[in-house]
Amino acid sequence: MIGFLIQRLLVAIPTLLIISVIVFCLQQLLPGDPALVIGGGEATPAMLAEIRERYGFNDPLIVQYWHWITSVMHGDFGVSYRTREEIGPMLAAKIPVTLHLALAAMFISLIIGIPAGILAAIWRGRGWDHVVTITALSGISIPNFWLGIMMILLFAVNLGWLPASGYVSPFVDPWASLKSITMPAIVLGTALAAAMMRHTRSAMLTVMSQDYVRTARAKGQREWIVILKHAFLNAQVPIITLATLQFGTLLAGAVLTEQIFSIPGIGKMVVDAVFNREYQAVQAVTLLSGAAFVLMSLLADVLYFWANPKLRSKTL
């Protein structure tokens, strides 16, 4: 197990380094003088010189990269040029909010996606299977920002049941928090549930055609035991992998969902940063989201290893 982990880490490290190079290079895409872009049209030559000095734009690229990556490794993502606030602590304050939304959305995805996918596989080719297949395809095709707007229209504007926007921490007011997170979690969770349904159905269909499932039925096992114990437990490996990777993407911040519902998470931070020309914050979020995905991929590998007895016994 430790050898396997080390092997996966050795693959993850160069990937993380390349991500950092890509993210650093984003700055080179800025048209014209980056100091002018950061300072804006009203910046004086003295201010521009200060920006160039502060951000190290006068140094060669490799030196700029080295300064940037060493600072990032120390948790220093730079300082907001507008507010003079440090980006690292700003980012840290957003993480629990996005984490809360990601967990709630993941919960919705799992409770809808897995049972619906299992039932579609059991009743393959029948009514429910068609319902699940069409719902899943529609779920993938609906832009979640439009779904969000429609839900606000129905549940906030017309019915007045849920708040249209804003976020309340569960540690401040659990009931208000539940109300504030419900719509964003459903919007985000349904898109994930659609993918989860398709994946679960496909994994279950593969497993249900295996000999051991036929044997279990031939032995007279009850159908629900065959489905849950023999089929689902063996189909869980690809499902766990998908769920972990979905969570990795969610941690990057559900940019549009947070924007629509005014949730102060990482996704909203990146959009605000774009419009405030806080390019260092854009880089910080992009880097963090890439790193989160790599770490979740690593976790997916570990869970895959843990959930697959064949793989475990080979290594032990």
Add this chain to the structure above:
Amino acid sequence: MVRRFTRNRAAVFGLAIVALFVVIAIVAPLISPFDPIKTNWGLVRKAPSAAHWFGTDELGRDVLSRVLYGARASLYAGVVSVVIAFAIGVPIGIISGFAGGVLDVVVMRVVDAFLAIPFLILAIALAAFLGPSLTNAMIAIGVSTAPVFARLARGQTLIIKVEEYIEAARSMGVRPSTILTKYIFANALPPLLVQSTLAIATAIIAEAALAFLGLGQQPPDASWGSMLNSARSSLGLAPWMAIYPGIAIFLTVLGFNLLGDGLHDALDPKA
């Protein structure tokens, strides 16, 4: 293959939706009842009526005309983004897979790094650094999608390059560039076309998302994403401003997804 495709009713339905929106995009100037960018202060936020089937927006513009013209921006952005992704990703994937060795390892690490950054975050970051415009949005979406094509093209190349006809071509002294283009690319094309169809669906949503955030098509030109953005502030007063562009995005994306799934099943009946 054509028979397998036409037997799949969902795929034919998808093709019909896509064809409908392509026709709408082409003939938008002929069928639009009004000028999509002409404002009319006497018709601000009017509900759907016989004159304005989809109502009017916050500047008195006809929503139906803007939805029809919006098809142009969305389909154009979807197709061009995927062409960019294809043009970048496929040569990289094929050359990397064909060459193998250190080049393949290095290129695939870079591709993996791009794939690790969530698609929309990368597209937003690229669009932000390049500047807000439809062209830059298409470049951002294209570059963000390219790694998917590189991975797929490489995978196909690894399968094809060990085939006997490639061995035969090599032993006959056919130049590697000819093997890459005439043999490997030609045989890898079907799955890449399926991926392209599905990628157009993703690109249309991404363009709408960037336009929604103000990073795509700029006002006053019509785009489904920017229409949804302006509808947000008038949700209680004029819900029709949000309903119709959203349905248009949904139907177009659904069409491309059904078409892509149908093509996939037709090309690979075992799947």
